[in-house]
Amino acid sequence: MINGDRLWNRLLELGTIGKQPSGGITRLSFTKEERAAKEKVASYMKEAGLAVYEDAVGNLIGRKEGKEKDAPAVLVGSHIDSVYNGGMFDGPLGVLAAVEVLQTMSERGVKTKHPIEVVAFTDEEGARFSYGMIGSRGMAGTLSEEELVHQDKHGISLAAAMEEAGLDPSKIGKAARRKGSVKAYVELHIEQGRVLEQANLPVGIVTGIAGLIWAKLTVKGKAEHAGATPMPIRRDPLVAAAQIIQVIEQEAKKTGTTVGTVGQMQVFPGGINIIPERVEFSLDLRDLDAAVRDSVFLSIIER
Template sequence: MFEIPIRMERVLHRLKELAHCSAGKRGVTRLSFTSEFRQAGLLVRRWMKEAGMVVRVDALGNIIGHYPHHRRGGPAFLIGSHLDSVMEGGAFDGTLGVVAALEVVQALFESGVQTALPLEVVVFCDEEGARFHTTLLGSRAMAGTLLGEDLNARDARGITLADALREFGLDPLAFRSAKRDPEQIAGYMELHIEQGPILENEHLPCGVVSGIAGAVRGRFQVEGLAGHAGTVPMDARRDALVGAAEIILAVEEAARKSPSTVATVGNLQVFPGSSNVIPGRVEGTLDVRSLDDEERRRVFRQICQRAEGIAENGSLSFCCEVVLDTPAVQCSPRLMAAAAEAITHHGYPPLFIPSGAGHDALAMADLTEVGMIFVRCRGGVSHHPEEYVEPEDIEIGVSVFLEAVLRAMDSHPKASSTGQTEEAEVP
């Protein structure tokens, strides 16, 4: 295994450049198919070309860089992460994986290395779901699991995904062409910040992801009756917000009774939204996650049943539409082994960590085997402007990721006919 140097100054500069592609001044806000997203995409495409890659954009706006310096052929091994962010998020979620993948390829290119298999960097257009409230759009398109009805998802201004794609210069009706042939894919690996405190508690810079929790996400509505805040007696009210508040407490209670499950109401909209009007309708989101799919679905059903009872007691109505239901994923033993060997080679014990957060690997598991490496983040803080990763941890993480990628390609069954990674003259 060759010792291939990375350039940390380049990695840190690129992270900073992407962080500037943001709407607003607090944290990073880079929603899919916005001007900030376009600006970031142009940077990524330029950097791919600097790393010797052949660049294309697929039908859903995923950016793909193909590293042509490999031995003869075979299925492509994919690495990368997502370019979008949450509202007022941090500078490392997703973008660290993007910049790490770019650095892997550029380090190989500058060191004159041919890989055992074709290598591609994939930069996904929408993982977070912050704009259209349905996650993993880019990776689901690539895996072939995106549905035509997903094009009807709307953002806060009522713009559909289909409209956003058209405005971005893409044909929404061509989204199925983003699907990749599983026979032509040798695996997918991703570097990502942990978004939790385990690595920090264990005093380790990085770890191996063992699996990713499944998630069910719903949009719910509580309907009551709006009325004058000063004239309707308390015992005659049908206050939708009071009902929603009680439902939120029921969500918390149900999740606390299931140690393997977490549940969140992350967004509420109150209508008509006036200080002197009793709320007549509340719309919100419900997110339930667990590595145990059966338990996750049980808790979700329990929450909805409890919410219906709360609504009935308050002369309200409750309904919930499931907009996403993704099963839990176990990471590939082969790719976990490659990551663990790379971590060990760098002098650290390999710690195996389940991921409670969703990642593009979750969708890509429908296409190919997947693996992930986590990098320690300060305080486990993520989706927040204070999200931070120490430069020393970034350097270790990217170096480990590079070696893990090479080990993963070399261990693939179809690499035996093409030869292992080796140094070669790269023009």
């Protein structure tokens, strides 16, 4: 058995980093909060006897060697960055539980054929730059330098943020794992959708991963005075945006498996007495079947 108290205490300790007055956690990628969290997790990895390092995209890795050093590694982990005001266990549970398992194995003298690596993927949530999975895509070898131009709300690019964190954006290719070097990947994660909770089930096994589309939609209208412009002659893009959001809801519900979410919206110029000139909002569209997801996306755009 693992040391449950040790795992619980580490979860609570890590949960103090980035904690907000509301009680939620905000640890955005390449920030001082994420750095502090990485240092804390690295200390746990070292306590567990793991060899600790960060790769070229900032993934934090703790490695336990196997009997066959050159055998492909089994990866176990998750992420420690968060969304704005996120939950304490979303991501960290998968990382710290993996550390605990390896520490217990070492304490009991359990040896494995394959090396095992605990991985805390960097920028998995994508909350800061609205462009996530930097760490996992870097490890998969699908991340390019051209993608690092995405900026946060302060105009700081991903590349600049990486440099500030001590990484070299021009070397992200070095994070890619060669073909055949990974045996398997295992991740423990909390439930986020209440399905198991409503069914009163303690655990579920993932049988598929919902691929996503992230898009930004822009609706243009005409900015005019709110008090002087009659309703029939207005060109209000916010009204149109509201209708489009209803379309997203309708099209996603048709399949029974697709989920569509609008999580960000900006209204320009943003005056209380000004009919908007432009509205921008995000779309997060997901389905287990990429073809179904793409079909829903086209339906939304065409309508």
